[in-house]
Amino acid sequence: MKHLLFAHHDKFSRTIVLALAILTIGIPLLTLLTPVESVFHCSAYTLSLLGKYLTFALVGLSLDLVWGYCGILALGHGAFFALGGYVMGMYLMRQIGARGVYGNPELPDFMVFLNWQELPWYWLGVNHFGVMLLLVGLVPGLLAWVFGGLAFRSRVTGVYLSIITQALTYALLLAFFRNEMGFGGNNGLTDFKDILGFNCQSEAVRVALFFLSGLALLGSYLLCHAVVHSKLGRVVMAIRDQEARVRFLGYRVELFKLWIFVFAAILAGIAGALYVPQVGIINPSEFSPLNSLEIVIWVAIGGRGTLYGAIIGAILVNYGKTVLTGLLPEAWLYILGSLFVLVTLLLPQGLVGWLRSYTKERSA
Amino acid sequence: MNRQLAQTLAATPLPAIDAMLDTRHGPILYLEDVSVSFDGFKALNHLSLYITTGELRCLIGPNGAGKTTLMDVITGKTRPDSGAVFFGQRIDLLELDEPAIAQAGICRKFQKPSVFEALTVFENLELALHTNKNPWHTLFFRLTPRQRERIDEVLITIGLRNHSQHFAGILSHGQKQWLEIGMLLMQEPKVMLVDEPIAGMTQHEIERTAELLLSLQGQHTIVVVEHDMAFIRTIADKVTVLHEGAVLTEGTMDEIHNDSRVIQVYLGAAC
Secondary structure, three states, X not given: OHHHHHHHHHHHHHHHHHHHHHHHHHHHHHHHHOOOOOOOOOOHHXXXXXXXXXXXXXXXXXXXXXHHHOOOOOXXXXXXXXXXXXXXXXXXXXXXXXXXXXOOOOOOHHHHHOOOOOOOHHHOOOOOHHHHHHHHHHHHHHHHHHHHHHHHHOOOOHHHHHHHHHHHHHHHHHHHHOHHHOOOHHHOEEOOOEEOOEEOOOHHHHHHHHHHHHHHHHHHHHHHHHHHOOHHHHHHHHHHHOHHHHHOOOOOHHHHHHHHHHHHHHHHHHHHHHHHHHHOEEOHHHHOHHXXXXXXXXXXXXXXXXXXXXXXXXXHHHHHHHHHHHHOHHHHHHHHHHHHHHHHHHXXXXXXXXXXXXXXXXXX | OOHHHHHHHHHOOHHHHHXXXXXXXXXXXXXXXXXXXXXXXXXXEEEEEEEEOOOEEEEEXXXXXOHHHHHHHXXXXXXXXXXXXXXXXXXXXXXXXXXXXXXXXXXXXXXXXXXXXXXXXXXXXXXXXXOOOOHHHHHOOOOOHHHHHHHHHHHHHOOOHHHOOOEHHHOOHHHHHHHHHXXXXXXXXXXXXXXXXXXXXXXXXXXXXXXXHHHHEOOEEEEEEOOOHHHXXXXXXXXXXXXXXXXXXXXXXXXXXXXXXXXXXXXXXXX
16 A cells, blocks of 8 residues: 555656756756747746746745644744745845945945944845855744744644744734834835846846756755655654654654754745745735745645645646736635635645546556 | 753663663662642542562553553653652653653553554554654664664564554554554563553454563563453453552452452442
8 A cells, every 4th residue: 555655656756856857947948048039938027937936836845844744734934935035135135235226335225214324233244145045044944943942842732833823924024014123114125136246137047046946946845855755754744643642752742843844944935035036026025924824725725745736736826826816806815715715625635635546546 | 851861861772771770679660659630639649659670560440540640640741749750769750751751761552542544564663663863863764774673573573564564544453552562662661551452452362462461571561551350360460459549459360359448449339
């Protein structure tokens, strides 16, 4: 039975790895090699859109690790995505230099507007690309470590944990709205000029960002796959199913939850950092609890506890969102909500669970 | 909690625990004057109990006598209101939490078989295997040939060798009980606390369980909680009767059987 299940597991897994690899290499190559008028040439808009889907798929993937494998229904996962995004946004703001509206070589425009005289300490250093990369993982990871450390040690579980994760992202939303925080208030960070000296709007940068998003997703998928198939992955699944029992086997449950939570937060932070230069803005609305709920819905629709289900769910739902918000902007939230209800009722294993049982029936 | 001791226990191999565990005076478990109350109900009432190294002790008693609470106290699940609980002469169990106590070698089989149904029989045993159980070590863990052999041995002992690659969820009730006993063995326990091992078993399975427990006697200290008197008679050398959270009496099965107080406690309500 396990053998059969694994064969399927691996077939789907192989398919998704192959598809991601082809996408990651193929689309940039086609765009670079074909002339602008060709059908195979992706416009900057399309590239950014696809790149955005890939970063969403990466957050979905990281949430699946926390929810699908460890059983923690985190309703504030978007906070880590947004924090990674803000770190990237700060780096991009510092690259603007004297080209801002006020022409201040040191301070971003919004600080000049607030009459600030010097950079706050937490803005120092982010103008270095390497420091920024480090902080993209460190900031979300640190928050997850402190928050998770407290919550898991106190043995907060189930719906209570879900609620406090939601409260966490809501608190950050309110905090980032404040101008005094020094993150641009409700306007957030935008008007980015260049990244590593290259123009953010140029086709080459768009292609590179798309490629990096694909690479990050593929790499993270393989990493997550290795984690869930390690002994740590099995301990985590055991915790999901019978938390109390695992303690009596000698495992410190809180440390394992923390490990997964921090790891997932770092992946979400990387996704956020790749998202921001492709959409050109980061503002506090990214902390909105609604965004975190959407991530949960992608994973539920795709099928949780499979890793690739989260990727498929995130891409499909966001593609649907792009199409439908163009056609019927008011209807999208209703459609999303009913989709979630329908999938929960009719396809508890999500789309890939349904697909899996379908292919199994056919081969049987 | 004594964090340092807990961390030492979590990372140390068995010989180090052997060095810490002092059983020169005979008993491996000391419970002295232990009281636990839940909302005024005295689950354990000044209970004192000593378990000798290597013995197979049976605990009996009517419902609510405190058998499961006693196991909860020993394994760190429940903190007593008062009293002392020692593992050997030196390790104070009240300073440790569940994982540290398990790593020190006090392992427990639950009343309701609680195996991990989404994992295979083999993986269940691998999870229980005594080794360093911190997350990073677990992430990079690979079974050594010796450990693989040990899992095979246990698979044979518990009669599940042909099911090693099956999901634990599809096992029969009796097989799940056996798997859980196997998981105890993988933990290399000094003390095995076995709560209702034969619930839901066929007569044949009961006999094999009795054989298994008897064969483990001596290598491990075993405490069995059971209701089935015939089963207890087969395995026990010494029986402790609990009543209303305290030890009513101790002795061989024959002594217990003829003790008027025991008869009264068990049959009092019925007669």
